[in-house]
Amino acid sequence: MARAISTNKKIMWTSLAWGFGLVMFFPILWTFLTSFKSEATAIADPPVWFLFDWTLENYTAVQERSNYPLALSNSIIIAVGSTILGILIAVPAAWAMAFVPGKRTKDVLLWMLSTKMLPAVGVLYPLVLLAKWLGVMDSRILLIVVLMLINLPIIVWMLYTYFREIPGEILEAARMDGASLRNEIIYVLTPMAVPGIASTILLNIILAWNEAFWTILLTTVDAAPLTKFIASFSAPEGLFYAKLSAASMMAIAPILIMGWFSQKQLVRGLTFGAVK
Amino acid sequence: MGRITLEKVQKKFGEVEVIPPLDLTIEDGEFVVFVGPSGCGKSTLLRLIAGLEDVSDGEIRIDGKPATDLPPAKRGLAMVFQSYALYPHMTVRKNIAFPMKMAGMDQAEQDRRIAKAAGALNLTDYLDRRPGQLSGGQRQRVAIGRAIVREPAAFLFDEPLSNLDAALRVGMRMEISELHKSLETTMIYVTHDQVEAMTMADKIVVLRAGHIEQVGSPLELYKAPRNVFVAGFIGSPKMNLLGGSHAAAHDCTTIGIRPEHLDVVASGGTFTGRVGVAEHLGSDTFFHVHVDGIAEPMTVRAGGEVGLTHGDTIHLVPQADKVHRFDDKGLRIA
Numbered sequence: 001m002a003r004a005i006s007t008n009k010k011i012m013w014t015s016l017a018w019g020f021g022l023v024m025f026f027p028i029l030w031t032f033l034t035s036f037k038s039e040a041t042a043i044a045d046p047p048v049w050f051l052f053d054w055t056l057e058n059y060t061a062v063q064e065r066s067n068y069p070l071a072l073s074n075s076i077i078i079a080v081g082s083t084i085l086g087i088l089i090a091v092p093a094a095w096a097m098a099f100v101p102g103k104r105t106k107d108v109l110l111w112m113l114s115t116k117m118l119p120a121v122g123v124l125y126p127l128v129l130l131a132k133w134l135g136v137m138d139s140r141i142l143l144i145v146v147l148m149l150i151n152l153p154i155i156v157w158m159l160y161t162y163f164r165e166i167p168g169e170i171l172e173a174a175r176m177d178g179a180s181l182r183n184e185i186i187y188v189l190t191p192m193a194v195p196g197i198a199s200t201i202l203l204n205i206i207l208a209w210n211e212a213f214w215t216i217l218l219t220t221v222d223a224a225p226l227t228k229f230i231a232s233f234s235a236p237e238g239l240f241y242a243k244l245s246a247a248s249m250m251a252i253a254p255i256l257i258m259g260w261f262s263q264k265q266l267v268r269g270l271t272f273g274a275v276k
Numbered sequence: 277m278g279r280i281t282l283e284k285v286q287k288k289f290g291e292v293e294v295i296p297p298l299d300l301t302i303e304d305g306e307f308v309v310f311v312g313p314s315g316c317g318k319s320t321l322l323r324l325i326a327g328l329e330d331v332s333d334g335e336i337r338i339d340g341k342p343a344t345d346l347p348p349a350k351r352g353l354a355m356v357f358q359s360y361a362l363y364p365h366m367t368v369r370k371n372i373a374f375p376m377k378m379a380g381m382d383q384a385e386q387d388r389r390i391a392k393a394a395g396a397l398n399l400t401d402y403l404d405r406r407p408g409q410l411s412g413g414q415r416q417r418v419a420i421g422r423a424i425v426r427e428p429a430a431f432l433f434d435e436p437l438s439n440l441d442a443a444l445r446v447g448m449r450m451e452i453s454e455l456h457k458s459l460e461t462t463m464i465y466v467t468h469d470q471v472e473a474m475t476m477a478d479k480i481v482v483l484r485a486g487h488i489e490q491v492g493s494p495l496e497l498y499k500a501p502r503n504v505f506v507a508g509f510i511g512s513p514k515m516n517l518l519g520g521s522h523a524a525a526h527d528c529t530t531i532g533i534r535p536e537h538l539d540v541v542a543s544g545g546t547f548t549g550r551v552g553v554a555e556h557l558g559s560d561t562f563f564h565v566h567v568d569g570i571a572e573p574m575t576v577r578a579g580g581e582v583g584l585t586h587g588d589t590i591h592l593v594p595q596a597d598k599v600h601r602f603d604d605k606g607l608r609i610a
Contacts, residue, residue: 172328173361177375177422178349187374191365 028252035059035245042241058246066229068250075225075251077140078215079208082147083201086155089148091197094159095185099171109160112153120150120213131218138220146218147208154207155200162196163189195265202262209255226251277339278430278462279304280325285334287320287486294320295486297334302430302464302479304339307456310466311473312483312509318466319434321483325464326432327351338429349378354423355432358439360415362407362422368394369403372421379426386425393421396455413444420455430462437472449476470510474498482506504606507532513562513575515600520569522546523601528609532600535562535577538592540584545591547574551584565590 034042036054062068097105127146128137136142166189174188190197212227219228230251233244259266280302287295295317302308310318323329325336327348336344343351354375362371369390376386394400397417407415416436423431433452437445453476456463467473473480474494482489482497482505490502494510501507507515515532523531538547549567559580564573576592584590601609 167359167361169357169359169361170363172348173355173357173422174363174374175328175348176326176353176355177426178378179374180349180378183378188363192363194365 031245031248034242035249037242039240039242042245058242059250062233062243062246062250066232066247068229071224071226071229071251072254074140074219074223075209075227075254078143078147078223078225079205081140081144082151082208083204085144086148086152086204087197087201090152090155090159090200091185091190094156094163095189097156097160098163098166099168109157112156116153124217128218137218138223140223142218143215143223143225146214147211150211150214151204151207155204158200158203159193159196162193162200165196166192199266202258202266206255206259277304278302278428279339280430280462280464281337282325283335283337285321285324285336286332287317287324287329288332293486295324298486298488300481300488300491302462304462305460307453307463307465307476307478308481309473309477309479310464310481310483311468311470312489314468315485316483317486318468318483320486322355322432322434322464322466326353326355328355352429353432354426354428354430355434356416356419356423356436358435360407360419360439362415362418364407367404367406368399368410368418368421371407371418372399372403372425375422375426389425390421393425396424397421397451412440413448416440416448417451420452424455424459428461430464433463433465435466435468437467438469452476471512474510480510482509500608501532501600502608504530504532504602507600507602507608513577516574518570518574522570526599526601528601529604530602530606532602533574533594533598535575537595537598538574538576539595540576540578540582541591541593543591545593547592549574549590549592551586551588551590554584554586556580563590565592567592 033050035058036056037048037052038055038057041048041052097109131137131142170192171184171188174184179187210227212231215225215227216231219225224232230244230247233240233247282298282300284297284299285295286293286297298321310321312318320329324331327343327346327350331344334344335342338351338353363374366374372390372393373386376389390403391400394403397420399414399417399421402410402414402418407418410418416439419436436452437448440448449472452463452465456476465472465476477494479491480494480497481491484505490497490506492500497506497510501510501515504517508517511534513535515534516538517530517532519530523529547565547567547570549565549570552564552566552573554564555562557580561578561580561582563576563578563582563584565576566573574592576590578584603609
């Protein structure tokens with residue numbers, strides 16, 4: 001039965017939600033506006049809102065001063081690469097935990113999650129030493145592996161949750177039908193888990209794309225992704241808000257567009273199993 | 277071929293013994309029904325045979341060959357699940373083809389068998405649909421189709437009809453029986469419904485708490501139940517079980533009289549009581565009769581048109597040679 005809601009209440013909640021949404025969105029809007037201002041207008045006090053001379057000079061400057069295509073391709077390779085690697089490891093892991101749980105499965109899951117509570121900086125030193133020793137500093141492969149490891153707990157957890165929703169009898173039927181473990185995963189489990197795997201992939205690409213701590217610290221030039229690209233505009237020569245904003249917009253645009261187009265899938269995936 | 281023998285098969289979940297050591301032989305081509313109240317271990321026993329559960333001790337042989345440690349796929353058995361367990365992302369055709377694909381059968385043979393199974397199960401028009409677009413009965417047929425194309429040594433059915441409505445259930449019961457007649461393959465069928473057991477089985481295995489209470493043909497079980505449990509479980513409506521002085525009159529602890537073995541007489545009789553609920557089935561009428569000194573109402577089968585109504589007095593006489601007698605351990609006295 002629909003609950004009766006008075007018009008006043010509706011107006012109140014609607015404006016509250018819009019207000020909240022705008023506050024959340026404001027930093028992106030402000031960055032967007034600033035990226036089209038001159039450096040002088042960008043730091044004007046009081047701030048100028050929409051009535052300024054819109055200019056593309058920041059975007060041109062950013063392009064000239066650094067290698068955007070390289071950073072973009074690095075970002076894509078690292079985000080997609082770490083996601084694929086993570087999925088390849090997480091699907092069998094989540095399968096095992098969902099369908100043949102042992103006594104300690106819950107503990108393993110919690111332990112995996114607990115690694116997310118560890119301050120990243122705590123393992124920075126050993127990781128850098130290890131990377132240097134292996135000669136892989138500033139390489140894409142290093143970032144692919146590191147980001148995969150960082151996001152692995154989340155991938156495993158998400159997949160575990162999706163797999164748990166698949167009725168065990170169907171997998172038993174596959175076993176009776178002569179499917180080996182490999183075939184069971186390839187022909188039965190994976191196709192049924194596609195919506196869940198798809199949203200896990202999307203979320204993980206977004207997480208990997210936005211990861212800044214490791215990508216900034218473990219790269220210099222060759223493997224530097226867009227996060228490093230943004231950071232390079234904030235540093236030594238002083239603050240260039242307009243150029244920094246332009247660089248930020250260029251860095252977040254691809255993932256923002258991807259997120260926009262896949263939001264239906266993302267929301268469906270994240271609420272999968274919550275409503276039956 | 278499909279002769280299945282269980283020798284001292286035992287199943288424990290942790291410390292809990294679900295199935296105490298048990299021996300059973302299922303002959304080739306037999307239709308065997310495992311029946312018992314819920315939680316009696318009948319499904320577990322089926323899953324042990326299927327290989328979906330590991331036996332804790334004992335040995336399972338299929339056609340004389342040890343199968344205890346074989347994975348389900350290697351046992352040559354096909355199973356139909358209660359929930360049908362169809363692959364939701366595959367069409368009916370692909371569902372049926374799946375076991376053959378896994379076996380690496382060539383495409384022409386696969387197509388031939390699919391066409392044959394679909395024809396036999398009235399699924400020809402639905403081959404390109406997905407399970408989600410089918411009714412319950414059709415899904416059940418697909419599950420059966422998936423099982424028969426493998427030409428297994430034996431079919432295992434785990435309460436396959438319990439998700440269907442009553443009318444469909446009777447129809448599918450007939451279809452499965454027909455299938456058994458035409459394939460002549462061993463079938464093991466698990467149900468809690470003794471009517472299904474009686475109507476379909478060559479041999480019924482009555483289970484309680486993991487123990488086999490009795491094995492026999494439906495009529496053997498009906499005519500000569502080995503103990504009070506089987507007597508009360510097999511037959512619908514239930515056998516009237518009486519103790520006390522009524523049993524003492526027959527030199528035993530419990531007597532059992534089936535509803536159809538009580539005759540209604542004009543006066544006198546062994547039992548005199550009042551008619552309670554009357555169930556009119558048209559061909560028969562079942563009266564629930566309240567007799568003084570007997571806690572539960574007795575059930576009596578009478579003809580379709582007996583002029584008795586609620587509250588009337590009724591006189592009953594058991595047919596002397598049809599009274600079942602049980603001793604103080606609940607076992608049948610011959």
